[in-house]
Amino acid sequence: MDDKEARLQRRREYAARYRARNRDRFREWQRQYVARHPEYNLRTPEFRAKRAAESRERYSRDRERILANHRRYRERNRDKERARTTYKAALQAGRIDRPDHCSRCQKPCVPHGHHPDYARPLDVVWLCRDCHWIEHHPEARSMEKRKKARRAA
Numbered sequence: 414m415d416d417k418e419a420r421l422q423r424r425r426e427y428a429a430r431y432r433a434r435n436r437d438r439f440r441e442w443q444r445q446y447v448a449r450h451p452e453y454n455l456r457t458p459e460f461r462a463k464r465a466a467e468s469r470e471r472y473s474r475d476r477e478r479i480l481a482n483h484r485r486y487r488e489r490n491r492d493k494e495r496a497r498t499t500y501k502a503a504l505q506a507g508r509i510d511r512p513d514h515c516s517r518c519q520k521p522c523v524p525h526g527h528h529p530d531y532a533r534p535l536d537v538v539w540l541c542r543d544c545h546w547i548e549h550h551p552e553a554r555s556m557e558k559r560k561k562a563r564r565a566a
Contacts, residue, residue: 421478441545470509492531492532493528493531495531495534496528496531496532496534497528499533499534499535500526500528500534500535500537503528503534503535508535509535509537511524511539512524512525512539513540514539515539515540515541515544516538516539517540517541517544518540518541518543518544520541520543522541522542524539524540524541524545525539525540525542525545526538526539527539527540527545527548
């Protein structure tokens with residue numbers, strides 16, 4: 414790691430420690446910010462309706478381009494698509510069962526199916542949303558270790 418990356422990493426670690434120490438202060442700041450700026454409050458029905466309308470308008474405007482992107486993705490990732498459709502069909506037909514917890518952290522949830530090998534579409538690892546994200550982003554594993562250590566302390 415060069416000097417610039419090391420400084421950036423130290424800054425990120427410091428910011429994470431600072432946020433952890435001052436969690437209540439940050440929550441209060443967020444609550445006040447949302448009270449002052451209701452247009453940014455994601456939980457209000459008005460905001461959600463506005464976002465949905467924008468999304469529908471964007472889709473109707475860019476429909477052809479979006480569908481072309483989807484087709485290109487499916488063509489480039491045929492093995493992924495084949496594995497996903499096979500496992501979803503097996504799930505619906507009852508040939509495989511979705512557990513009610515994550516197979517890594519044992520957290521009760523509706524787990525995502527993760528394919529370690531697309532050549533074996535029914536060999537699925539059941540992961541919660543967080544563990545699935547970590548599986549696809551290896552750099553996040555150090556964050557996971559820090560969170561567990563913080564919870565244990």
